[in-house]
Amino acid sequence: MYKIKTIELLNTAYLPKQLPKDMAYRKSIAFVGRSNVGKSSLMNVLFNRKMAKVSSTPGKTRSINFYLINEKDYFIDLPGYGYARRSQEEIKKWNTLMNAFFSESEGLEMLFVLIDSRHSLIKADDIFFQWILEYHVPIAIVLTKTDKISSQKLDLSIQQTKALSQPYGDFNIFPVSCTKRKGLNELFKFIGDVLV
Numbered sequence: 065m066y067k068i069k070t071i072e073l074l075n076t077a078y079l080p081k082q083l084p085k086d087m088a089y090r091k092s093i094a095f096v097g098r099s100n101v102g103k104s105s106l107m108n109v110l111f112n113r114k115m116a117k118v119s120s121t122p123g124k125t126r127s128i129n130f131y132l133i134n135e136k137d138y139f140i141d142l143p144g145y146g147y148a149r150r151s152q153e154e155i156k157k158w159n160t161l162m163n164a165f166f167s168e169s170e171g172l173e174m175l176f177v178l179i180d181s182r183h184s185l186i187k188a189d190d191i192f193f194q195w196i197l198e199y200h201v202p203i204a205i206v207l208t209k210t211d212k213i214s215s216q217k218l219d220l221s222i223q224q225t226k227a228l229s230q231p232y233g234d235f236n237i238f239p240v241s242c243t244k245r246k247g248l249n250e251l252f253k254f255i256g257d258v259l260v
């Protein structure tokens with residue numbers, strides 16, 4: 065079980081040159097997903113305090129935020145993808161920054177890809193999975209907002225997510241609800257195994 069004792073927002077990078085030098089050797093986990101999938105909410109419940117901004121306007125975060133946890137590990141908040149109203153210029157910036165990040169992320173022990181449990185994988189997620197494949201990073205899926213669907217629908221969503229993500233790998237799937245605080249223990253246990 066991973067226990068968070070201290071949290072410090074150490075670094076915010078908008079450009080590749082702003083990425084922290086120690087990210088190559090610090091053990092880290094990162095979170096990514098479509099805009100509005102519930103990434104900030106999940107990080108806040110994991111942190112048990114409001115560090116990440118929960119937004120009503122999607123597509124706001126364009127930076128990579130590095131949270132130093134327990135003075136040794138990084139929890140990394142990556143900018144969302146699949147936001148329809150993003151300009152070509154912004155997409156290019158996202159690509160450049162994310163490419164630089166994943167090219168230097170030897171310390172990355174797990175990338176959590178957040179998927180909305182109501183929709184499972186949609187086109188934007190497929191595009192991301194295809195893009196991330198070449199970096200060979202370990203991936204796990206977090207199904208978010210499970211309080212919004214029935215338990216039968218959730219079972220279906222898990223099966224569907226397993227099937228749709230199969231072409232990209234055999235990933236662990238963690239269903240969570242931030243509002244109902246469900247599935248968090250399983251996630252912390254997994255994080256504990258990952259960041260030994």
Ligand SMILES: Nc1nc2c(ncn2[C@@H]2O[C@H](COP(=O)(O)OP(=O)(O)O)[C@@H](O)[C@H]2O)c(=O)[nH]1
Nearest residue numbers: 099100101102103104105118119209241242243
């Ligand atoms: N019902 C429900 N709503 C959620 C949950 N997680 C996030 N939300 C809502 O979804 C919206 C987007 O959340 P946010 O964390 O800002 O998403 P982000 O853009 O991925 O960082 C907000 O209105 C949240 O309150 C959840 O587990 N259950």
Ligand SMILES: [Mg+2]
Nearest residue numbers: 103104117125
């Ligand atoms: Mg956010």
